[in-house]
Amino acid sequence: MTQLPSYYKFWHKLGHYSLKFGAWSVLFFLILPILVIIPLSFNAEPFFSFTRGMVTLDPDSYSLRWYNNIVTNDNWLLAVKNSFIIGIFSTIIATILGTLAAVGLSSQYMPFKRVIMLIILSPMIVPLIIVAAGMFFFYTKFNLAGSFAGLVIAHSALGIPFVIITITATLSGFDRTLYFAGLSSGASPVRSFVDIVVPIIRPGVISGAMFAFITSFDEVVVVLFLAGPGQRTIPRQMFSGLREQINPTILAVATLLIAISVIFLVTLEVLRQRSNRLRGLEGHN
Amino acid sequence: MNSDSESDFLRFANVQKSYDQKNLVVKDFNLNIPEGEFLTLLGPSGSGKTTVLMMMAGFESVTSGEILLKGESITRTAPYKRNIGMVFQNYALFPHMSIAENLAYPLKIRRIPKSEIKERVDRYLELIELQGFGGRPPGQLSGGQRQRVALARALIFQPSLVLMDEPLGALDKKLREQMQLEISRLHKKLGFTAIYVTHDQTEALTMSDRIAVFNNGVVQQCAAPEVLYEQPENAFVAEFIGENNFIFGVVKEIRSNVIEIEISTGEMVRARKVDDCQIGSICKVSVRPEKLFLISEGSQDGSSDNNVITGKLLLRQYVGDYIRYYFELPDEKEVVVKVLNDHTAPNIDRGQTARLLSKENDCFAFMAD
Ligand SMILES: Nc1ncnc2c1ncn2[C@@H]1O[C@H](COP(=O)(O)OP(=O)(O)OP(=O)(O)O)[C@@H](O)[C@H]1O
Ligand SMILES: [Mg+2]
Numbered sequence: 001m002t003q004l005p006s007y008y009k010f011w012h013k014l015g016h017y018s019l020k021f022g023a024w025s026v027l028f029f030l031i032l033p034i035l036v037i038i039p040l041s042f043n044a045e046p047f048f049s050f051t052r053g054m055v056t057l058d059p060d061s062y063s064l065r066w067y068n069n070i071v072t073n074d075n076w077l078l079a080v081k082n083s084f085i086i087g088i089f090s091t092i093i094a095t096i097l098g099t100l101a102a103v104g105l106s107s108q109y110m111p112f113k114r115v116i117m118l119i120i121l122s123p124m125i126v127p128l129i130i131v132a133a134g135m136f137f138f139y140t141k142f143n144l145a146g147s148f149a150g151l152v153i154a155h156s157a158l159g160i161p162f163v164i165i166t167i168t169a170t171l172s173g174f175d176r177t178l179y180f181a182g183l184s185s186g187a188s189p190v191r192s193f194v195d196i197v198v199p200i201i202r203p204g205v206i207s208g209a210m211f212a213f214i215t216s217f218d219e220v221v222v223v224l225f226l227a228g229p230g231q232r233t234i235p236r237q238m239f240s241g242l243r244e245q246i247n248p249t250i251l252a253v254a255t256l257l258i259a260i261s262v263i264f265l266v267t268l269e270v271l272r273q274r275s276n277r278l279r280g281l282e283g284h285n
Numbered sequence: 286m287n288s289d290s291e292s293d294f295l296r297f298a299n300v301q302k303s304y305d306q307k308n309l310v311v312k313d314f315n316l317n318i319p320e321g322e323f324l325t326l327l328g329p330s331g332s333g334k335t336t337v338l339m340m341m342a343g344f345e346s347v348t349s350g351e352i353l354l355k356g357e358s359i360t361r362t363a364p365y366k367r368n369i370g371m372v373f374q375n376y377a378l379f380p381h382m383s384i385a386e387n388l389a390y391p392l393k394i395r396r397i398p399k400s401e402i403k404e405r406v407d408r409y410l411e412l413i414e415l416q417g418f419g420g421r422p423p424g425q426l427s428g429g430q431r432q433r434v435a436l437a438r439a440l441i442f443q444p445s446l447v448l449m450d451e452p453l454g455a456l457d458k459k460l461r462e463q464m465q466l467e468i469s470r471l472h473k474k475l476g477f478t479a480i481y482v483t484h485d486q487t488e489a490l491t492m493s494d495r496i497a498v499f500n501n502g503v504v505q506q507c508a509a510p511e512v513l514y515e516q517p518e519n520a521f522v523a524e525f526i527g528e529n530n531f532i533f534g535v536v537k538e539i540r541s542n543v544i545e546i547e548i549s550t551g552e553m554v555r556a557r558k559v560d561d562c563q564i565g566s567i568c569k570v571s572v573r574p575e576k577l578f579l580i581s582e583g584s585q586d587g588s589s590d591n592n593v594i595t596g597k598l599l600l601r602q603y604v605g606d607y608i609r610y611y612f613e614l615p616d617e618k619e620v621v622v623k624v625l626n627d628h629t630a631p632n633i634d635r636g637q638t639a640r641l642l643s644k645e646n647d648c649f650a651f652m653a654d
Contacts, residue, residue, distance in 0.1 A: 175377065177375060178377050178380075180342075180344055180364075180373070181371070181373060181377040181379070181438075182390075183343075183364045183365045184342060184365070184369065184370065184371040184439070185365075185390050185391035185394055186368070186391050186395055187390075188365050189365070195390075199381045200381055
């Protein structure tokens with residue numbers, strides 16, 4: 001608890017505590033629906049609410065049956081596999097293309113920079129449902145609807161903006177003369193890029209890649225439009241699960257997704273600090 | 286300028302550069318540089334110095350003309366094949382490599398054996414007096430130390446030509462002077478040819494064998510420092526290098542290479558003719574503040590073969606090692622006189638007049654624009 005300044009009068013104090021209360025409530029309501037899912041996913045009963053036994057912490061009221069459900073249900077296993085296949089391939093494509101685009105777009109002399117940036121970032125700005133509908137009509141023409149290739153391409157397009165944004169941020173601190181210094185040391189353009197540019201922007205590349213993966217991993221709108229029965233992903237499976245066979249399996253899946261997200265977030269933060277250190281933002285130690 | 290192009294190490298022949306296909310940033314740049322020379326490109330901001338250096342390094346294309354290194358055109362050679370060392374203004378040390386790795390990088394690229402790399406890195410660390418710093422990241426070095434590493438990295442693969450673009454621009458005055466000495470020392474010791482860019486003229490005067498003064502994409506004059514200072518070839522050089530007074534007057538008489546003008550005080554001033562002036566036209570005479578001598582009103586000595594200008598004292602400025610006197614002429618132009626702060630420094634009060642003497646050889650007549 002911080003000490004309040006001694007000149008605070010009643011109204012100051014009231015304001016201070018109301019602000020504090022408000023801030024905590026917002027945080028609480030943001031995080032509670034997420035946290036509540038975790039214990040519920042261990043529910044022994046097929047309910048979405050806390051049973052008496054759970055509240056009294058009776059071990060018998062908890063079980064792993066919904067987790068077991070995931071690994072024994074072919075639909076869920078297929079969904080997990082699909083999610084990873086689509087996620088990984090679209091991440092690779094988005095990261096490579098996004099990195100190259102970010103490098104080009106951060107060049108001082110790139111013409112039409114803003115326009116090109118806007119076009120590439122548009123999937124992030126345009127409502128997803130419109131993007132998805134557009135993709136559906138367009139991809140159908142090329143027989144890409146209902147195929148893995150179609151989903152990978154679509155998710156790459158959705159992931160690229162994130163890659164570009166994170167790498168552009170990293171590159172904004174990148175000094176282009178370093179690349180020139182590589183060339184003047186005798187390294188070819190490719191070698192200079194690999195030896196000098198890539199290690200310095202690596203944290204940005206990795207966090208961009210993670211954003212791209214998460215984007216693909218929890219994307220449902222485009223999947224609803226484009227995926228055939230063979231390409232159901234985890235979110236798509238949850239979506240139909242909600243309507244067809246309501247049971248806490250969804251909660252178990254959600255808990256796993258939360259765990260993955262947290263792991264990703266922590267990794268991102270570690271990388272961000274490392275990148276700051278590399279760019280000398282943290283000073284000398 | 287010497288035209289013996291065969292023996293020249295580096296030659297620029299009619300080099301032009303335009304970034305937008307319309308305006309020439311560098312116009313018809315010609316320069317011959319003998320091996321081992323320390324040449325400085327000096328010019329105001331935006332005059333195209335960096336552009337010339339970038340073309341030489343290969344980071345910018347040449348719009349027209351040729352750059353020849355040892356008689357061979359490098360105009361279309363890729364930058365990494367030119368074998369030219371480069372020192373950047375902001376050091377450009379690789380932040381993810383240690384000092385030793387930075388120095389080793391050009392050697393590693395050249396596939397030099399590991400043992401030799403180590404030996405050479407040690408030798409260059411010693412040369413820049415940073416033994417024991419090899420394992421540190423660049424972030425832990427001071428500005429001067431980083432610049433020394435950048436210099437060593439540009440020299441370690443023993444290029445015959447080293448380019449430096451305002452390498453000391455980011456350092457404070459004291460460190461800059463120290464580094465100027467350091468660079469000169471390494472140049473003498475290793476014997477590379479250096480092209481150095483600066484807009485600090487003191488730096489240019491003290492370090493260079495020759496200075497090419499640059500303005501508007503054209504070399505105004507390329508000569509040794511003392512020639513540049515003592516015999517400027519045009520008004521821009523006279524004004525840009527060092528401090529100069531410009532005194533305006535009407536041309537009265539022209540002899541082979543001496544011009545006589547009548548200035549606003551009615552006095553006649555003789556000067557060496559630089560530009561072709563017509564009798565009756567307005568022209569300006571440059572004379573350096575330290576080449577003017579102050580004689581208080583009344584005394585007569587030395588006036589016979591010297592130019593005499595009478596001015597009214599506006600301001601006396603005490604600088605320390607010297608004193609500056611600001612005089613005003615009837616046409617409201619100012620004339621500055623620099624006098625060493627010793628017993629000869631006269632005591633004149635504001636508003637008093639004094640006579641300023643100068644030798645004909647120290648005065649240069651240019652066309653007034
Ligand atoms: N890549 C570029 N694209 C377009 N114009 C450029 C580019 N680089 C330089 N210029 C222009 O060319 C001119 C000369 O620039 P240059 O950088 O060579 O000057 P400089 O003499 O090095 O100046 P300074 O002393 O400020 O470094 C300037 O007008 C500049 O705006
Ligand atoms: Mg410059």
